[in-house]
Amino acid sequence: MQIFKHILFFILALLVCEGIAAGASAWSFLESSLASFEQIKNLSDQRARDTIGAISKSSEGKLSKDRLEDLNFAFTRLVKVTSGDKEGFIISEISMTDDSGVVLASSNEDYVSESKTKRKPEPKFLSPSYTSAHHLRKWQIGTPILLGEKNTFQNDKLMQIVSPYFPEISEPSVLLSMAVYHPEKLERVASLHMKYERGNFAHFVKIQTELFWWTLQNNAIIALICALILGFSHLLIKSVRTSFTQDGKYIADPSAPPLWEKVDFAQTQGPIRWRENVSSTPSYPSQNPAPISQSHVPAAPVVSTTSTAQAVNREKAEIIDAIYLG
Structure with missing residues (x-):
């Protein structure tokens, strides 16, 4: 029965420690992922601001009809270069429009397939997300806007699990x-107008998942060690036994007393064991007292020490050490 109790206590301690380890790993994963996700967004937005600022300044003197073709080539070239970016910063489209929504230059050939005089206003560039650029000052960069283009991640189960915790992962397209x-x-x-994607979120999720499993493995090992320590402590504490019953009867073998025992002196009425060789009280030679005047002094009762000495020597067992609890 005692073995079953020890095993049950160890299993419960192991479950509690492993649960704490798993919770700590999950919380650490969530905190580090949120911090890394914010860093990726900030870096991508900063690169987008630098890119669109450089394009705007270089395009100020190229708005004539004969130089718009150069802008089309530059925009297309920039889109192709960023398509293989290792950090996942991908520019999908760059377009320049006038106030009426007519495209002047673009990396999308569908907008510039006809001559400028035959082009019609594009409804997309007349939406509030695009017309907000009409109120910007010179060299002022707008605020990144999520276009709301949802990505379902049908072929990636890991992204489907993680996307609820990072809603912006499913909306990678941003307009600046x-x-x-x-x-x-x-x-x-x-x-x-420049449309781009913020970082390689799939690679980000993969790295964070590998970090989570590594942290969980280390915490699980630490939790196992803690459970073993708790189980050993429980076994050691429960193995302590007493040598006396509540009635004061000595139940242990006097010739082989336990090395460690628990005795409740508040409830135990039995004798207290002392060392076998009890040194007797040293006797001092009597001296002749000085003569004093005779007076009637009542004699004190004589206490017999014979019975006390016999009670002490009666117990043969020896206590090596004692710990008083209370």
Whole structure:
């Protein structure tokens, strides 16, 4: 029965320790993932601001009809270069429009397949997300806007599990706009729009998952060690036994007393064991007292020490050490 209790206590201690380890690993994974996710977003947005700022400044003197083709080539080239970015910063589209929504230059060939005079306003560029660039000052960069293009991750189960905790992962497309001004006049002549994706979120989730499993493994080993220590402590404490019953009867063998025992002196009425060789009280030679005057003093009762000495020597067992609990 005692063995079953020890095993049950160890199993319960192991479950509690492993549960704490799993919870700590999950919380650490969530905290580090949120911090890394924010860092990826900030780095991607900063690269997008630097890119669109450089494009806007370089495009101020290239708005003539004969130089718009150069902008089309530059935009297309930039989109192709960023498509293989290792950090996942991918520019999907760059377009320059006027106030009426007519595309002047774009990396999308569908918008510039016809001549400028035959182009019609695109409804997409007349939406509030794009027309907000009309109110920007010179060299002022707009705020990144999520376009709401959902990504379902049908072929990636891991992304489907993680995406509820990071909602912006399912909306990777971001729009950033900037106004283009005349190089010599303080007059806005066009609006520049760039659509990009924030970082490689799939690679980010993969790295964070590997880190989570590594942390969980280490914490599980530490939890196992803690459970073993608790189980051993429980076994050691429960193995302590007493040599006396509540009635004061000595139940242990006097010739082989336990090395460690628990005795409750508040409830035990039995004798207390002392060392076998009890040193007797040293006797001092009597001295002749000085003569004193005779007076009637009542004699004190004589206490017999014979019975006390016999009670002490009666117990043959020896206590090596004692710990008083209470």
